[in-house]
Amino acid sequence: MxxxxxxxxxxxxxxxxxxxxxxxxxxxxDAFLDIAHYVRSAQIAERGTFDAVFLADVPxxxxxxxxxxxxxxxxxxxxxxxxxxxxxxGLIATASTTYNEPYNIAxxxxxxxxxxxxxxxxxxxxxxDAAASRNFGFDNVTAHATRYERxxxxxxxxxxxxxxxxxxxxxxxxxxxxxxxxxxxHPIHHAGRHFTVxxxxxxxxxxxxxxxxxxxxxxxxxxxxxxxxxxxIFSVALTIEDGQAFAADIRRRxxxxxxxxxxxxxxxxxxxxxxxxxxxxxxxxxxxxxLIPGDYSLVRVAGIFKLDPASLDLDRPLPDExxxxxxxxxxxxxxxxxxxxxxxxxxxELLRKLGGGTGHRVLVGSPEQVADxxxxxxxxxxxxxxxxxxxxxxxGLETFVDHVVxxxxxxxxxxxxxxxxxxxxxxxLRRPENRNVAATSVAV
Amino acid sequence: MxxxxxxxxxxxxxxxxxxxxxxxxxxxxDAFLDIAHYVRSAQIAERGTFDAVFLADVPxxxxxxxxxxxxxxxxxxxxxxxxxxxxxxGLIATASTTYNEPYNIAxxxxxxxxxxxxxxxxxxxxxxDAAASRNFGFDNVTAHATRYERxxxxxxxxxxxxxxxxxxxxxxxxxxxxxxxxxxxHPIHHAGRHFTVxxxxxxxxxxxxxxxxxxxxxxxxxxxxxxxxxxxIFSVALTIEDGQAFAADIRRRxxxxxxxxxxxxxxxxxxxxxxxxxxxxxxxxxxxxxLIPGDYSLVRVAGIFKLDPASLDLDRPLPDExxxxxxxxxxxxxxxxxxxxxxxxxxxELLRKLGGGTGHRVLVGSPEQVADxxxxxxxxxxxxxxxxxxxxxxxGLETFVDHVVxxxxxxxxxxxxxxxxxxxxxxxLRRPENRNVAATSVAV
Numbered sequence: 051m052x053x054x055x056x057x058x059x060x061x062x063x064x065x066x067x068x069x070x071x072x073x074x075x076x077x078x079x080d081a082f083l084d085i086a087h088y089v090r091s092a093q094i095a096e097r098g099t100f101d102a103v104f105l106a107d108v109p110x111x112x113x114x115x116x117x118x119x120x121x122x123x124x125x126x127x128x129x130x131x132x133x134x135x136x137x138x139x140g141l142i143a144t145a146s147t148t149y150n151e152p153y154n155i156a157x158x159x160x161x162x163x164x165x166x167x168x169x170x171x172x173x174x175x176x177x178x179d180a181a182a183s184r185n186f187g188f189d190n191v192t193a194h195a196t197r198y199e200r201x202x203x204x205x206x207x208x209x210x211x212x213x214x215x216x217x218x219x220x221x222x223x224x225x226x227x228x229x230x231x232x233x234x235x236h237p238i239h240h241a242g243r244h245f246t247v248x249x250x251x252x253x254x255x256x257x258x259x260x261x262x263x264x265x266x267x268x269x270x271x272x273x274x275x276x277x278x279x280x281x282x283i284f285s286v287a288l289t290i291e292d293g294q295a296f297a298a299d300i301r302r303r304x305x306x307x308x309x310x311x312x313x314x315x316x317x318x319x320x321x322x323x324x325x326x327x328x329x330x331x332x333x334x335x336x337x338x339x340x341l342i343p344g345d346y347s348l349v350r351v352a353g354i355f356k357l358d359p360a361s362l363d364l365d366r367p368l369p370d371e372x373x374x375x376x377x378x379x380x381x382x383x384x385x386x387x388x389x390x391x392x393x394x395x396x397x398x399e400l401l402r403k404l405g406g407g408t409g410h411r412v413l414v415g416s417p418e419q420v421a422d423x424x425x426x427x428x429x430x431x432x433x434x435x436x437x438x439x440x441x442x443x444x445x446g447l448e449t450f451v452d453h454v455v456x457x458x459x460x461x462x463x464x465x466x467x468x469x470x471x472x473x474x475x476x477x478x479l480r481r482p483e484n485r486n487v488a489a490t491s492v493a494v
Numbered sequence: 495m496x497x498x499x500x501x502x503x504x505x506x507x508x509x510x511x512x513x514x515x516x517x518x519x520x521x522x523x524d525a526f527l528d529i530a531h532y533v534r535s536a537q538i539a540e541r542g543t544f545d546a547v548f549l550a551d552v553p554x555x556x557x558x559x560x561x562x563x564x565x566x567x568x569x570x571x572x573x574x575x576x577x578x579x580x581x582x583x584g585l586i587a588t589a590s591t592t593y594n595e596p597y598n599i600a601x602x603x604x605x606x607x608x609x610x611x612x613x614x615x616x617x618x619x620x621x622x623d624a625a626a627s628r629n630f631g632f633d634n635v636t637a638h639a640t641r642y643e644r645x646x647x648x649x650x651x652x653x654x655x656x657x658x659x660x661x662x663x664x665x666x667x668x669x670x671x672x673x674x675x676x677x678x679x680h681p682i683h684h685a686g687r688h689f690t691v692x693x694x695x696x697x698x699x700x701x702x703x704x705x706x707x708x709x710x711x712x713x714x715x716x717x718x719x720x721x722x723x724x725x726x727i728f729s730v731a732l733t734i735e736d737g738q739a740f741a742a743d744i745r746r747r748x749x750x751x752x753x754x755x756x757x758x759x760x761x762x763x764x765x766x767x768x769x770x771x772x773x774x775x776x777x778x779x780x781x782x783x784x785l786i787p788g789d790y791s792l793v794r795v796a797g798i799f800k801l802d803p804a805s806l807d808l809d810r811p812l813p814d815e816x817x818x819x820x821x822x823x824x825x826x827x828x829x830x831x832x833x834x835x836x837x838x839x840x841x842x843e844l845l846r847k848l849g850g851g852t853g854h855r856v857l858v859g860s861p862e863q864v865a866d867x868x869x870x871x872x873x874x875x876x877x878x879x880x881x882x883x884x885x886x887x888x889x890g891l892e893t894f895v896d897h898v899v900x901x902x903x904x905x906x907x908x909x910x911x912x913x914x915x916x917x918x919x920x921x922x923l924r925r926p927e928n929r930n931v932a933a934t935s936v937a938v
Contacts, residue, residue, distance in 0.1 A: 161566075161572065229516065
């Protein structure tokens with residue numbers, strides 16, 4: 051494959067990207083609790099030769115559940131069930147480094163990776179959610195810098211554990227009775243500031259070596275973590291210039307860790323509202339916007355800004371002075387403030403432009419318009435692909451697969467069939483060399 | 495169902511109960527890493543209308559991996575894959591209360607319970623394994639009493655979280671936009687010695703209410719935990735008298751917590767070596783014993799006794815003085831010492847009697863003999879059923895299902911088809927009333 055190819059994930063956000071997706075959908079309101087809902091979407095995405103399905107997560111009942119579906123089923127469980135009903139598509143689950151132990155995460159993702167034949171990815175997040183912190187013995191969210199320091203050490207421990215086994219460690223000689231060659235299985239003896247973990251892991255490497263490390267935070271600390279460890283980044287970019295600047299910044303930082311730009315796939319989030327014509331797409335967006343209940347969007351955005359919702363006037367611009375939330379999501383904060391200032395938007399206009407309240411870009415248009423936009427970003431180096439968030443699941447995804455994917459294929463920028471079997475194959479990432487084998491070679 | 499019925503789980507111990515199972519099996523040595531191996535066994539057990547498959551676990555590379563397969567794939571991941579390939583059989587996974595957070599365990603098992611349509615069970619263990627402790631920041635195993643104190647609080651938090659949602663909490667009214675009725679979702683506000691957890695859980699109750707709580711330790715602390723929280727017990731009993739005494743003891747303790755004997759199903763472990771005749775079974779046992787490599791059994795038993803293997807003479811009885819291991823497994827210790835003393839066994843005879851090194855009972859015989867033994871224990875009130883450990887998987891299980899199960903069915907003590915769909919249905923356990931609804935009723 052000589053030409054650079056586009057990468058597409060679908061973010062299975064319960065009923066869909068819009069807070070009103072469950073109301074606009076023909077599905078049952080409790081579909082987000084039904085594994086069949088996710089399996090169906092994953093199968094559609096696989097028909098569209100997507101790289102992966104992606105699951106965001108928060109270990110708490112959060113995101114205004116009185117108004118909309120939320121993160122419920124635990125992502126590695128959910129994706130194991132999806133693995134059983136699919137063949138090729140990658141499976142990326144989010145897990146928090148703040149509220150887990152590295153040995154457990156290393157093992158769970160290694161298990162998903164083996165069970166799926168090498169299709170797993172781990173999205174490393176530090177979880178800036180107050181409700182989550184209160185489920186794990188904390189009164190408040192841990193400070194941003196501490197969370198990221200822990201995340202970096204956590205990720206080092208996890209990838210070290212994933213490399214515990216040399217690929218030839220399992221002997222299994224029925225004649226002699228020799229089973230595992232312990233000289234080819236390596237404890238990590240990690241003793242750091244946050245963790246002390248001896249290892250080795252009790253799960254071997256998979257067909258792809260180990261799960262793809264994904265990262266999704268755009269703060270200074272988040273970018274540094276990504277540059278050091280991430281192989282795919284779920285980023286936030288609202289303009290082509292944002293996307294280009296982010297990619298350049300990551301390349302620069304990665305070089306400091308001896309990594310190449312091609313070692314990292316950058317996928318900005320992209321919500322889509324697609325109609326057969328632009329007018330039909332606009333009507334669809336109008337309906338989704340009108341069905342978002344009451345103060346859902348306002349309170350959500352106020353939460354990102356850490357402001358009292360009552361202090362925001364829907365028909366006026368954002369207040370001049372808004373402090374960066376020290377322990378919240380800096381990425382969404384910056385994306386929203388930048389957009390409002392640049393385009394001179396009122397709070398209401400900002401909310402609507404962002405599909406009702408997250409910081410990601412929303413694209414409304416015909417299949418041709420959506421394909422044009424994607425190609426433009428891709429060719430401009432503003433994205434290696436996208437983490438797509440269809441407005442409503444599964445039908446917004448089905449429309450994308452049936453009407454946008456064929457255009458991208460005709461233009462020669464997206465695969466028509468899977469070339470490989472693992473998530474690393476799809477992303478064009480190398481199977482990681484085992485650090486213990488490398489160490490042995492050097493010693494010899 | 496008027497008559498008391500037998501319950502059968504199968505413990506999917508990798509290649510099988512014997513340390514030599516992988517050598518005796520026709521399967522590949524790495525079958526224990528292949529999800530198809532477990533799916534196949536689970537489907538055989540489901541054909542035999544077993545109550546559940548059971549997975550033991552240790553979060554470490556332990557149990558002499560140089561000689562035999564070990565716990566590798568994480569049990570909730572493994573059983574989610576099994577759930578996708580089965581319809582009715584229950585799914586019991588082990589998870590440690592010492593090396594997890596209760597919110598994560600509550601959520602993961604609730605997710606497995608929903609994904610499987612109400613078939614999940616959680617086997618609560620405190621993990622007396624030194625290698626595991628070193629993967630989680632400890633130099634040594636936490637003291638027995640502290641582990642059990644934490645386990646009791648952990649289990650309270652988990653079951654409280656499982657009851658967060660009233661069954662009518664999800665409104666999902668597309669007209670009004672009301673989604674979740676937060677007045678019917680209850681934080682637990684737990685603040686205890688080991689945990690502070692606000693809740694609520696972000697997963698609702700399942701068709702069976704919540705996962706069955708299973709417990710597997712026979713020490714004083716373990717029995718107390720079982721009496722208070724367990725709905726099924728995986729026990730160790732080597733004689734009918736042991737089984738009867740254990741059942742009576744649990745009933746007595748349970749009564750102190752206001753629970754009835756029928757609220758708890760007691761299932762001793764039972765390893766089976768079956769041949770078409772007794773002689774064929776003995777030959778099979780002889781072969782399995784002869785294939786156990788080198789010092790595997792000796793070192794394993796010495797580990798349970800916390801003795802230097804070199805201090806044990808294979809051809810002499812156990813030493814007169816052996817101290818109870820304060821922080822190890824008291825259950826296996828006692829079972830082994832009692833057996834050796836009672837039957838006047840040498841160390842070698844003890845090892846062989848116990849199938850090469852665990853403390854469970856091993857039954858060698860024809861299908862008729864195995865059925866007779868099971869019926870005798872069942873009718874004597876020494877067991878409500880068994881947690882079966884076939885010598886070799888899947889073929890030892892297949893033999894049981896094809897040749898022993900039909901006898902038990904003919905005798906009217908074991909089901910010919912599933913009467914219900916959930917694990918609670920199979921075990922004859924009630925769907926737990928929601929404590930928040932009960933509280934509301936009382937308040938009204």
